[in-house]
Every structure is written in structure tokens, then in C-alpha cells.
Ligand SMILES: *[C@@H]1O[C@H](CO)[C@@H](O)[C@H](O)[C@H]1NC(C)=O
């Protein structure tokens with residue numbers, strides 16, 4: 460590559476990098492899609508028993524719909540993760556095999572994943 464070409468490439472990449480939306484490093488802990496419902500139900504019971512606020516997944520709560528074990532488990536896993544320092548352990552240790560980290564904000568409508 461010629462020196463001029465290199466400078467052009469460097470300039471172009473810096474322009475592109477600066478125009479990219481700032482990538483958030485925030486992560487959320489949600490249920491893995493290959494988890495089975497029975498295990499996730501155990502995880503839900505466990506999270507509620509440990510003091511995670513389970514009201515949002517009750518029929519009157521913002522995260523009740525969709526009314527699936529998978530969705531409810533995801534919400535609670537993230538609440539647990541959020542209230543325990545957002546450490547990898549908080550996602551993986553208590554929910555081995557069933558929790559995964561994602562950089563996509565899973566929030567929808569008024570169901571906010573903190
Ligand atoms: C939510 O889903 C559970 C399990 O499928 C079902 O038993 C319950 O009736 C549903 N509740 C509502 C309000 O749809």
C-alpha cells in the first residue's frame with residue numbers, strides 16, 4: 460500500500476469509527492433459548508425466593524406478556540443479575556446453563572430490563 464493510500468485508509472476509518480453509534484458495553488442476563496421450561500420454572504422459583512421483585516411477571520405486571528416461562532425467566536434472571544452487581548457470576552453461577560449475557564437491551568413496551 461502506498462503511503463498516500465495508507466493515510467487515506469486511516470482517515471476513512473477514523474471518520475467511520477467516530478460516526479458509529481457509541482456501542483454500549485452494558486449487558487443483560489436472559490434465559491438461553493435452549494433452556495427447558497421445567498428448569499426455567501425452577502429458576503423463577505429460585506429468583507423469587509431470593510428476593511427478586513417478581514411482581515412485574517404477575518398477570519397485572521408490565522412483563523407478564525408474553526405469558527411464557529421463557530420470557531418470565533429472562534426478566535427475573537436479569538433482575539437478579541442487576542441486583543447482584545451485574546457480575547458474570549450473577550448470571551452464570553446461579554443459573555448454570557440457562558443464563559446468557561446479551562448486549563441487546565431486551566426491554567419492550569413498559570417492561571424495562573434494568
Ligand atoms: C399464562 O400461562 C400459563 C401457562 O401456560 C397459563 O396456565 C395461564 O392461564 C396463563 N395466564 C393468562 C392470564 O393468560
Ligand SMILES: *[C@@H]1O[C@H](CO)[C@@H](O)[C@H](O)[C@H]1NC(C)=O
Pocket residue numbers: 494495498499501502505553554555556557
Ligand atoms: C436453573 O436452570 C438451570 C438449567 O437451565 C439449572 O441447571 C439450574 O440448577 C437452575 N437453577 C436453579 C437455582 O434452580
